[in-house]
Amino acid sequence: MNSNSGFYVSGGLLLLACLLKVPAFVRNRGRDWLLSSICALLLIGSGVLVTAAPSSIVFINRVTGVVNFAAAFIYILLTLFSGASIVLVLNWRGGPEPDQTRRLSRITIAVYATCCLVIAGLFWLGTADVEQIHTFDTYYATTPFISEMIVLYVLAHAAASLITSRLCWRWSHEVHGTLRTGLRVVAVGYLMHWAGYDLAVMGAVAARWVGANADFLIDFARATTGPSAVLVSTGFIIPLIGPRGEEAVRYWRLAPLARAVRPVQGAPSPVNLPLPWWKPNLQLRLTQRQTYISDRIVACRGHFDTRIRDEARAAALAVKVTEEGAVVIAEAAMIAAAVELHRSANGHTPLPPRLAVPTRATFRGDLAHISRALRSPIVKNIRRRTRMETATV
Missing domain, CATH: 1.20.1070 (Rhopdopsin 7-helix transmembrane proteins)
Structure with missing residues (x-):
């Protein structure tokens, strides 16, 4: 040079x-x-x-x-x-x-x-x-x-x-x-x-x-x-x-949760506005993804079970996860299990007896944190177990 x-x-x-x-x-x-x-x-x-x-x-x-x-x-x-x-x-x-x-x-x-x-x-x-x-x-x-x-x-x-x-x-x-x-x-x-x-x-x-x-x-x-x-x-x-960078990162971090709630039926279909590649409008895309996830979580809220949440939280604390992290993992596990139960119910499969009348619960965690917590082995095990229990009935 x-x-x-x-x-x-x-x-x-x-x-x-x-x-x-x-x-x-x-x-x-x-x-x-x-x-x-x-x-x-x-x-x-x-x-x-x-x-x-x-x-x-x-x-x-x-x-x-x-x-x-x-x-x-x-x-x-x-x-x-x-x-x-x-x-x-x-x-x-x-x-x-x-x-x-x-x-x-x-x-x-x-x-x-x-x-x-x-x-x-x-x-x-x-x-x-x-x-x-x-x-x-x-x-x-x-x-x-x-x-x-x-x-x-x-x-x-x-x-x-x-x-x-x-x-x-x-x-x-x-x-x-x-x-x-x-x-x-x-x-x-x-x-x-x-x-x-x-x-x-x-x-x-x-x-x-x-x-x-x-x-x-x-x-x-x-x-x-x-x-x-x-x-x-x-x-x-x-x-x-x-x-804009923060919006892009958040949009990317929400992808696992968007895939996880995809099987939920009964939620309104998202309205995807045509966005040209040269004008990405990340804020609008992020809003669409957050709405998509929230609508499906609301649709399966009837299957939220505090027992699953408490079990996941206890398991997370047992492996030295912080209290804040344990709460996020617990809410991710509760949502993942609710999605499986909702999918089973839509398929006209009766719920297992111990989950037939779930205890209602709400979640307060940030969606991006919950999306990341889906990778936790605790969440994966509870999701796999719930899927197996609903499949055997």
């Missing part, structure tokens, strides 16, 4: 992530502020990475006819990305005082917009007439106005990275699920920005101030740019796609 590929691949991934959110953005006509902000952040991040590739730097300088124009352009984009990151996290989290959030957002926008203007002004005032593709920061570390421009963009980026990382990490302690995961990925990504890029660039620049050469730090900083940007963008996307 050459020196350009890493930047183009990372930038392409961010652009792809942005394009994947475009349909939702269009459907909402830009009214979803959070979605709009994430799309903007992904687009700016992609622009930073693509323009930071050596070939892009040369192209921008040639097209504009201004030596090292690409450096100032990249620094401005990076500063915009920094400010947008803070604003996004502030508004994403919200708070009990919306006015304070808006005030902090306006202050952040004003500060970083001013930084962008100052960066442009310092570049115009300074002299950078020797094109530098890889070591612009260190080559001009002691050049009037240009050195101030370099320090300004690095400090602005470092401050944003630390603030955003801290905000996300603190917030992650207050939430759960995919939001917590996403926030911690974002926090790690911004911390990598700070430690891997900002400190390295400042170290290389400071070395030039004292007459030393630490240009290898610039190479290290550039190497961390792509991975850290991908981490940050992935963290912002995880909470958006997380619910």
